[in-house]
Amino acid sequence: MKRLGNTLFGVILPLVAVLVFALLLTFSLVRMFDVESAMRVEAEQNMLWVLHQSEVAALRLSKAATLAEMGEVEADAISLRFDILASRIALLKDGPQRRFIEKIGFANELDRLDEAMAAIAPMVSDFSPDDALRLRAVLAPFPRLFGRAANAAMIAEWDDMGGRLAAYRAQLRQTITFLIGIMIAGGILALTLVLALRQTRQRNRMLRRERDFSTLLISSSDEGILAVDRAGRCTLWNGAMAEMVGKPATQTVGRTLAEVAGFFAIATVRRGLTRALDGDSSQLTLQPLFQPDRDGPLHVDLRFFPLRDEGVILGAIVFMYDASDRHAAQQKDAADRDRLEELVVERTRDLDSALRREKSAADLYRNFAAMVSHQFRTPLAVADSALQRLIRRGARAEADEVAERAGRARDAIAGLTRLVDSTLDTARLDAGQLGARRVKCDLTGIIEAACARQREATPDRRIVLQHAAPPRSPALCDPAHAEQIVENLLSNAIKYAPAGAPLSVILHGDARHLSCDVHHAGASIAEADREYLFERNFRGTNSVGIAGTGIGLFMARTLARMQGGDVTLQPSCEGVTFRMTLPAFSQRP
Amino acid sequence: MWAKVGVLFTALMVVSTAALSAQDRAAHEKTKHEKALLQITGQVAGGEANLNREALYALPPAELVTSTVVTDGQHTFSGFLMRDLLEQVESQGNFVTAVALNDYAVDIPVSDFYHFDVIVAYSMDGKLLNRSGKGPLWIVYPRDDHEELQDIRYDYRWVWQLYQLDVLP
Secondary structure (H helix, E strand, O other), X not given: OXXXXXXHHHHHHHHHHHHHHXXXXXXXXXXXXXXXXXXXXXXXXXXXXXXXXXXXXXXXXXXXXXXHHOOOOOHHHHHHHHXXXXXXXXXXXXXXXXXXXXXXXXXXXXXXXXXXXXXXXXXXXXXXXXXXXXXXXXXXXXXXXXXXXXXXXXXXHHHHXXXXXXXXXXXXXXXXXXXXXXXXXXXXXXXXXXXXHHHHHHHHHHHXXXXXXXXXXXXXXXXXXXXXXXXXXXXXXXXXXXXXXXXXXXXXXXXXXXXXXXXXXXXXXXXXXXXXXXXXXXXXXXXXXXXXXXOOOEEEEEEEEEEEEOOEEEEEEEEEEEOHHHHHHHHHHXXXXXXXXXXXXXXXXXXXXXXXXXXXXXXXHHHHHHHHHHHHHHXXXXXXXXXXXXXXXXXXXXXHHXXXXXXXXXXXXXHHHHHHHHHHXXXXXXXXXXXXXXXXEOHXXXXXXXXXXXXXXXXXXXXXXXXXXXXXOOEEEOHHHHHHHHHHHHHHHHHHOOOOXXXXXXXXXXXXXXXXXXXXXXXXXXXXXXXXXXXXXXXXXXXXXXXXXXXXHHHHHHHHHHOOOEEEEEOOOOOEEEEEEEEEOOOOO | OHHHHHHHHHHHHHHHHHOOOHHHHHHXXXXXXXXXXXXXXXXXXXXXXXXXXXXXXXXXXXXXXXXXXXXOOXXXXXXXXXXXXXXXXXXXXXXXXEEXXXXXXXEEEOHHHHHOOOEEEEEEOOEEOOOOOOOOOEEXXXXXXXXXXXXXXXXXXXXXXXXXXXXXX
């Protein structure tokens, strides 16, 4: 309802007023033009004067005739007066005057006067005082006729004038009415204009208030807000933005963003701005924003929007939110997750290794029978045969022989014991029961003892111990384990080196590590076997016919690694070299 | 443009003068010694000037085509420019009282003659104006050429049967 009223008062009424205004104005103008052209006074309205002059001319001719009769004037005077009267008659007979005379009904009388004039013309041209009487007689009706015509002319002119004035009055009244209408329409227009002006002022005030409010909102916002025009120049830069970027509005407004800070020249940010200027909104999250006087970057979220006015893109507005806290939380989450994953991997590895140990224990027990049948049978058979011989010889046996046979049996049993020990060690290793007690120890002594024992066990084999360079520092290791490793490597070398070939043991090292190489000049190990050499229960292609459990090298490497060292096969083209490496003892842990 | 028209009219005048009949010429000869047609008094050289037909014909001829308020249709008037006449007699006045034979008298501002090509006609449509018509002289305004002249305040200045001009200061 109110809206309808607004439309009526705001649009229809002024339109109607304008229409009425124009219409009335046109009518008034047409009326006024009518009046203007009607007001041109025609000469024929001067007929009263013409007729009066004619009457005067006739009277004066008559008077001249009288005077001539008395001899007081010349014939020339008669001629002059006659000519003047003739000119009057001629005038009355001409065009507009003639029509007027016809209108007032004096045409016949005029014609008669003209004829009379023609009749007296010869008298005048050759005037004699005797003609005067006749001339006067002819002229007698002239003044009376002109007087009556003047009378009629006066009435006709007044009638005409009265009618004309009445018409003017009517037209003026109409014009006045139109003017009143124009005034009313003008008043309505003026009123509408005033109302519209007031409304406009009100709207302007409201707009200003809204703008002030928007400015307040923008300036007090925590979020950084900036606006750019179509050319990419900054037009708005609020306090939060200044805080984040580190530049006040005075240094930014009017410049392109790329000039303001390098951040805005980054490809992604620039693309966001370009898209906004093309009319597409977009957003970016957690963009690092570096500031010269700050240690770390801020991480900000950006939102880009086009600024439109009635479909035309005026520029773009960018909101920047400091999301550093969120970024930190996310980083922490990621770190926690990584740690958790590591933990899981570790646990999985532990579980895997436990599983492997269980599996290998099971394998060990499964293989134990086979091993016993294979490895244990030989020494048992050796001991048995030695003891059988002794029994068979009985008292015949000499003391030397008894000692020799018994010694052989004992050796076999000792080997068996060692076999059992090593088997058990492996089991303990698998079960994780074998721990390393790393202490400062003299590796040279350990190696010398191991060589001595080996020489005793196999006196026919030559073992050469060399010190490449005297080790400056002692090793950090479990001496028992170190000894076992060296023993394993030595017995392994004894087993696989060709008979008679010497073994060499070389001790060397540097500031951080000590190494012990066990070398023999035997056939080098097949390429295919090298990879699996240190695996449990692996036996190389060259081990056929040689007693062994397949766990010697595995044990050696495992023990060495437990102490931070390693056992490796040195790549060499001549012979075979296994190297034990152990960490050197250092004062500084 | 107007200069061209003037030349044309002058040529026409020469032709028409040449075409005057023998009788007209005789009449002309007769009037040559007649008394003055136009009497000029007041602020002029010598205080008075009497101009006969010959003197008037000696002025630069002028022609004008216009309608009048007392006749129908347009007419061609021949005569001379009022300002030429006044200059000839060394007029010093601002007003001219034109007097007709019937004692009709009108004051005309001299400026009229300079604003408009007002002529004193002695013939209309090639016929001499005579006393029983509008002659011998008729002040004619170029009514059709100027709208402001189509006004009764100018109409009364068209004095015919003119015989006297009194130049007023």
